[in-house]
Amino acid sequence: MRELRPGLFHWTTFHEGIGAPVSSYYVEPAGALIDGRVPDEGIEAAFDGRAAPQQAIVTTGLHMRHADRFAEAFGCAVRAPAEARDRLGDDASFEPYHGGDEVAPGVTAVHIGKLCPDEYALHIAHGPGAISFADALMRYAETLSFVPDNLIGDDAEGIKSGLNEAFRGLLERDFEDLLFAHGEPLVGGGPAALRAFIRD
Numbered sequence: 253m254r255e256l257r258p259g260l261f262h263w264t265t266f267h268e269g270i271g272a273p274v275s276s277y278y279v280e281p282a283g284a285l286i287d288g289r290v291p292d293e294g295i296e297a298a299f300d301g302r303a304a305p306q307q308a309i310v311t312t313g314l315h316m317r318h319a320d321r322f323a324e325a326f327g328c329a330v331r332a333p334a335e336a337r338d339r340l341g342d343d344a345s346f347e348p349y350h351g352g353d354e355v356a357p358g359v360t361a362v363h364i365g366k367l368c369p370d371e372y373a374l375h376i377a378h379g380p381g382a383i384s385f386a387d388a389l390m391r392y393a394e395t396l397s398f399v400p401d402n403l404i405g406d407d408a409e410g411i412k413s414g415l416n417e418a419f420r421g422l423l424e425r426d427f428e429d430l431l432f433a434h435g436e437p438l439v440g441g442g443p444a445a446l447r448a449f450i451r452d
Contacts, residue, residue, distance in 0.1 A: 253278070253291055253298050256429065256439050257379045265289040277431055281378050283307060284356035287315040287433045288322055295325045307331050307356045311386035313339035313370045315433060331355045335370035362422065364388050366414040367404065373422060381427035383442065388415050391435035396449040416450045423447065
């Protein structure tokens with residue numbers, strides 16, 4: 253785990269299901285895990301000396317990852333989009349959230365819903381602020397991108413247009429950093445990078 257800013261932590265783990273590394277985050281002032289997978293050093297070692305997580309938040313039902321392990325270790329609530337119920341089934345144990353809900357102190361859910369109904373972003377109002385994306389946007393080799401067209405659906409261009417419109421709405425919020433479930437976070441310069449991506 254590395255500290256991007258005071259109280260904002262990032263780590264990557266290899267996701268066997270997709271055969272690639274993925275990113276997870278912890279916003280310590282909010283007690284909020286985002287799309288969490290257990291760090292390579294283990295739960296106890298990674299969180300030793302830090303405030304215990306209070307919520308394990310997933311930005312889409314596709315990102316349940318290790319939420320149940322964190323819930324077992326810390327007794328924290330698992331928060332997932334209400335729209336994820338269809339994907340996860342009636343037996344899945346989580347507290348549903350909707351667009352506009354404060355899912356943790358200073359962390360607000362923003363419904364994106366373009367790639368799939370349960371696609372969200374999170375606005376994090378700690379420090380200079382951050383936006384955490386599910387699958388709507390990635391960042392590899394310092395470049396922002398959509399997921400490949402074959403993963404978007406039949407109307408890839410229409411969906412990407414809808415995503416760009418959702419991103420314009422995000423630009424009305426206060427933030428400096430961009431956090432990605434897939435790819436490396438961008439610390440500072442987030443609004444400018446997002447605007448440039450939309451223009452391109």
